[in-house]
Amino acid sequence: VTSPPTMRLLLLLIAACLSQGAHGFYEEGSAVIDLDEKTFERDVMASDDSAWIIEFYAPWCGHCKALAPTYEKVAKNLEGLVKVGAVDCDKYPALAEKFGVRGFPTLKTFSPEKTYNPYTKKTAKMGVNVEGGRTAKALVDQALAALPNYVKNVTIASSATFLSDKDYPKAVLLSDKPAPPSLIKSLAVQFKGRMRFGMGPSTDEELAKLLGGVTEFPKLVVVPGDDASKAVVHTGKLKGAELSEFLAAHARKEKMEDPLASASAESSVQALSAEEFEALLKDKSSLYSVFFHQGGAVPATVEQLAKAFKMFKHKTFDCAKHAAVCKEQVVGTPPVLRLYMAEDKTEYEEFTGKSDCLEDCMDLDSMSDFVAESIPNLVVPITEQTWNAFLAPAYERPRVLLFSKKEEPTSLYKSVALNYKDILPFGIYPNPPKALKDQIGLKKIPQLLIFFSPNASAEAVQGMPYQGEFSFEAMTQVLDQFAAPFRDGFDPNNPSGKSSGKAASAPPSGPIPEITNKGEDSSYEKLCASKGGLCAVAFLDGSEGNKDKREEQLKALEDLRTKMHPSPFHMAWVDAVCHSDFAISFEVSQDRVPTVAVISPSKGRYVQHIGKFQVPEMESTLQGVLSGKKQTGPFSSANPLSERDCAEVHAEILAATTGGGSDEDDEIMREMMEEIKRKEAEAEGEDEDDSGSKKKKKKKKKKAK
Structure with missing residues (x-):
């Protein structure tokens, strides 16, 4: 029988445990904001006035408990900058499921920017996994990276x-x-x-x-x-x-x-002249969306449609100005939306508005539905019998495969496949058998895997799980990197891509090229912007005094280039101290050197490496970009390189930091130092006098006793 005092103690312990469970690790008054399903939707997803870093945890998780004190520090350091939240996934498993949480603790950042999804008709935020170190500084740096720059x-x-x-x-x-x-x-x-x-x-x-x-x-x-x-x-x-x-x-x-x-916003939609429209009809390879209108301003919904369906080149054509052309093309009464998706541009899909409306019949949702439903299905159905045949050529050209509960691909997946028409093959494997899921380590579906070979051998084919958001922009950002080496063309009669031989090329050799102001061949445009794919640009100190360290850093970049081959990354380096304005385009300040930034010139986006300048950590950043884990931010344009000779710039910096002034300056400095020393000596003397007088007073008190 339990005695009353023991029973009272037991009840107190149970109450304490229940109290701790009620708030998880983060009590009321903590700088970490405890989120539930309602507050997550209201304060994170619906709000556009702050960036967030959020921990998804379980109260029983040992690693979560160990992280809690560090996460409290992170919250205090980010106060007023980025909001810091936490979700108890035992209480709110639907949130964990929604954001693909597979282990604890999982940390994600949420930018304040939202993306319109034409397939769900919703505008939502993308959560991006926090990778790398779990120190307070590393987490603070990655949280701050979620802040867009509107300045x-x-x-x-x-x-x-x-x-x-x-x-x-x-x-x-x-x-x-x-x-x-x-x-x-x-x-x-x-x-x-x-x-x-x-x-x-x-x-x-x-x-x-x-x-x-x-x-x-x-x-x-x-x-x-x-x-x-x-x-x-x-x-x-x-x-x-x-x-x-x-x-x-x-x-x-x-x-x-x-x-x-x-x-100042750059439009995604271009107005066509009669001559340009004629050229469009002769273009056999591109996909076009053309909005025919009767003069005046083009509705803002056309711009929104262009941002949602980026596989098309979006154009407008004024039938009031070019009535003869519209008549020849049998365009009815504008507004009319046409999709030209075949080699033969006399074939098209046409939308004239909702049939059951009297006005505003070309609203965004209706046009989105039309485009989504009109997209051809280029996705190959995969079964146990065709599984091996589909993947066999993956060592030469990557294969994209969606494991799904659905028999047919969604409009989103068809849109992504269309974006890589004649470049990457896409498949869908509905309800794969358990034996296959166990074989490839597939724990849940839907799951997208990208099958490729890092060294162009059949034995090394691997399936990389896509870990980003299921949205067109997020998926293509990852897949673009695998498609880049094959953009020159694809032979439908030879889908393995063996004729190109590009993927089997030897790793690049030789020194990492330097971006300089010494000619077109070493310009940023030549070494990065015009190449397609992604650039991995190292920002280093190019001074003579840093020569030994820089050689070590460049050797690390060469090792990284070899390890990542084949990849869509074009590597280069720049003297960030000399070309500081260029570096600031990607928010690389002098205290961040050395570092690496992954840049997508075509998309106007980049992400800066956070961590040590070592091959494993930089590889993790590059792989994070490929898999969709790493969040990228926008940049408007790259500032020009300095026109000055870098040797002169470094000489000036050296002179300024080593006291390369005149004799008069040196004399003034000596006098200042002597004055400081004299005052310090006087202060020490006063301290000694004070302590001596205190000792005397203490002695007198003793005698008085």
Whole structure:
């Protein structure tokens, strides 16, 4: 029989355990935000004013318990910059299922940006797995990488454009830093739609004079409209809460799209002339979507459609201006949407709007449905009998295979397959048998596997699981890397691709090429932007004093290139100290050197390696990009390389850091040092006098006793 005191103790222990279970690892008042299904949808998925890092954990998980103190530090360090959340997956298994959580703890970052999915008719965020180190610094760095950069570069030359639009307030940080700090990037996200953010160099004296006559830096200035004479200079500390309060007092109350962002945004849709339309009809290889209209502005939904279905080249054609051409092509009363998907462009699919409506019959959802339903099915059905035959040529050319519960491919999967028509073969294996799932380690379906050989041998064929979001943009971002070596063409009569022999080529040899300003052959355009696929650019210190370290780093890059072959990565390096403006395009500041950035010039996206400059860690970053684990961010364009001779730049830096001044400067420095030493000696003497007098007082007290 349990005695009353023992029973009381047992009840207290049970209550304590229940209390701990109620809040998981993170109690009320913690900087880590405890999320449930409702708050996850409201605060993470539906909100666009913050980036998140979220831990998916289980209370019984030992690794989760070990991570908890570190994660608390992360939350405190990111306060006001990135929100830090946690989900108890024992309580909310649906969230774990939704985001593909396969083990604990799983950490994901969520950017504030959303993507429209034409297949689900929803706009949603993509969760990206956090890879690499689990130290507080590593997690903070990866969380900050989820912040998009909405801060525009401002100079006196561009100030008139930046300050335009009298009804839209602006905030400008004047600083000597080359890139916007995380706090300003975070505030730009929080105030998106209510205020335009910019950053100008403190060396631009005319800009500082224009913006309130600022003479001390860094300083934040708000211009309520388009009149710089009404600039308001923030005089307090550059702290998150204080700045947020200052900006809120000047920001718009209601959100409105920034007119400058709308005007500068590059359109995905091109208006065709009669001659260009004639050329389109002769193009046998490309896929086209053409919106025929009767003059005036083209609906914004056409632009949205273009961003959703990126396998097409999206065009518009004005039948009011080119009536004869529209009549010849038997275009009915506009608006009309046509899809040209065959080699013979006299064949097309046509949409004239919903049949059961009287107005706005070409809404986005209706056009999306039409496009999705019109996409041809290029996906091959796979069975036990055809499984080996489908995969046999994978050592020469990658194969994409979806294991699914459904017999037919979805519109999304058909769209992705169409995007790689005549480049990559796609298959679907419905309800694979258990023996096969065990053989290839398939734990759940649907699962997409990319079968390829890293060394072009049949024995080395492996299936790489796609681990990203099931959306067109996310899937093609990964598959583009496997398709890049085969973009020159594909022979349907020889689907194995053996005639090209590209995948079986020997690994590249020789030194890693350097991006320089010394001619077209070594330019960024030649070594990266024009090559297609991805660039892995190393940002190194090119000074003479760093020569030995740099040679070690370049040797590591050569080893990485060999280990990754065959791959879509074009490797190069650049002197980031000399070409600092170019480096800042990819947010590589001097304190980040050496590092590597993976760049997709065609998509205008990049991701910076976070971690040590060592082959295993850099390989993990590159593989993360290929698998969809690594989140990329946008960049508008690469800043030009410095026109100066790099040797001169490094000589100036060396002189500045080693005291290469005049004799007069040296004398002043000596006098300053002597003055500092004299004051330190006086201070030490005063300390000794004080301690001596205290000892005397203590002795006197003893005698008095």
